[in-house]
Amino acid sequence: VKAIDWAAFxxxxxxxxxxxxxxxxxxxxxxxxxxxALPEKPPAIDWAHYKATVAKAGMVDEFQKKFSALKxxxxxDTQTAKIDxxxxxxxxxxxxxxxxxKARIAQYEQQLQKLRSMIPxxxxxxxxxxxAFPETKLDKEKYxxxxxxxxxxx
Numbered sequence: 001v002k003a004i005d006w007a008a009f010x011x012x013x014x015x016x017x018x019x020x021x022x023x024x025x026x027x028x029x030x031x032x033x034x035x036x037a038l039p040e041k042p043p044a045i046d047w048a049h050y051k052a053t054v055a056k057a058g059m060v061d062e063f064q065k066k067f068s069a070l071k072x073x074x075x076x077d078t079q080t081a082k083i084d085x086x087x088x089x090x091x092x093x094x095x096x097x098x099x100x101x102k103a104r105i106a107q108y109e110q111q112l113q114k115l116r117s118m119i120p121x122x123x124x125x126x127x128x129x130x131x132a133f134p135e136t137k138l139d140k141e142k143y144x145x146x147x148x149x150x151x152x153x154x
Contacts, residue, residue: 004028045064118132
């Protein structure tokens with residue numbers, strides 16, 4: 001049984017789901033207490049006592065033989081490999097996203113630096129505006145009629 005870090009788990013629970021989280025923790029603690037109360041191995045069956053008590057001869061021997069032959073199979077873990085693969089894939093995609101985010105942050109910081117270094121809008125002329133933001137310049141030669149840009153771009 002793996003230990004659960006309930007404090008770290010609680011930090012990630014949104015406030016609207018706090019009641020469900022508390023119910024889960026209470027149920028988990030109750031099940032863990034019940035599991036801890038059980039002995040490591042079940043008590044041995046006193047077959048001699050049953051042989052002396054049960055009147056029908058051979059019945060206890062038959063039960064003992066069947067009980068000894070009974071093997072309860074442990075479930076085979078088929079999901080851990082899939083979960084590990086998903087975890088590795090998620091870690092890989094997270095690393096890629098972090099790298100892309102760092103690249104975007106660098107690009108945005110360059111844009112921010114450009115905006116901080118240009119002259120204030122109140123002091124700009126139209127030439128300054130068109131130099132700082134080329135997309136605002138109207139092409140009156142190519143499109144001589146207002147709005148001086150293709151209608152599809154509007």
